[in-house]
Amino acid sequence: MAVDGAQGRAPVRVVLADDEPLMLAGLRTVLEAGGAVRVVGQAGDGAELLAAVDAHRPDVVLADVQMPGTDGLSALRVLRARPDAPPAAILTTFDHDDYVAEALRIGVQGFLLKDTDPDALIRAVRDLAAGGAVLDPRITVRLLPRLAAGWPSPPPAGLTLREQQVLRGLAAGESNAAIASRLGLAEATVKKYVSALLTKLGAENRVQAALMAQNWGIT
Known part of the structure; x- marks a missing residue:
């Protein structure tokens, strides 16, 4: 097994899901740049995401929410219902607040924007793998007034x-x-x-x- 030379730890194994091939390629390049993360599977929709998780048993899942067919949120809802589900984070944009709120309800552990700084994205993946939660402050600022009402x-x-x-x-x-x-x-x-x-x-x-x-x- 490859080891992250800087940290002396095995790379975090990740499955990525996004229906835009260029976004997938860019995320993979960013995540694997320092050797701390290894992308073991990719998916273009929710059904492929679930299949990739079953095939690769990743440490972390990163998924877009809007994808054709079975969308990312539906796939994560299925995934989070499993007792052995890996930590998952959604990759979103500012115009998808409804998706973020629903993802919170089903127990997704991370909320990241697609323009997250590369170093911050890698740290987020490592934190998720360790059992932490990752909340992009820009999402938090937008959602708190709405969520806090209850x-x-x-x-x-x-x-x-x-x-x-x-x-x-x-x-x-x-x-x-x-x-x-x-x-x-x-x-x-x-x-x-x-x-x-x-x-x-x-x-x-x-x-x-x-x-x-x-x-x-x-x-």
């Missing part, structure tokens, strides 16, 4: 200091392992705190909890 404000009372510390980690997109390392806790303990937080906040997933925390200024 959230409690101010945040629920009764959060312990440790839960607040874990919530800050979620707001920053940290994985359970990263939060555990920062706080000096076992990863299993952090997982329990995250589960408790989701219940207390009424959040469907860690990405929604992260957005809630950002809306409340918890960073």
Whole structure:
């Protein structure tokens, strides 16, 4: 297996889905430039995406939302229902807010714009592979006013200091392992705190909890 020489780690294996061949080629070039990421499969629609995931068992999926036939969001909805689903992020543009909101509801872990800086895109893929969440701040700014309408404000009372510390980690997109390392806790303990937080906040997933925390200024 090839190893990322700079980090001494195996490259993150990615499946890409986009119906524009030039976009696919450009994303692949960007992602594989430093050796930290290897694109193991490509797809031009949602059906091909699901087939590529089955064939290659990637660490991360990056998918456009608007594609012919089975669109990306429909494919990700099927994928997220699987217990062994890899982390997934949608690649979107500013005029697809409805898709982003629905992707959040079904539990997609990342929201990235297609013009994301190449280095930031690679970092995002590595963060997703590690179990973190990736939220492009430009998307967050647009969506928060709309999403926050149904959230409690101010945040629920009764959060312990440790839960607040874990919530800050979620707001920053940290994985359970990263939060555990920062706080000096076992990863299993952090997982329990995250589960408790989701219940207390009424959040469907860690990405929604992260957005809630950002809306409340918890960073």
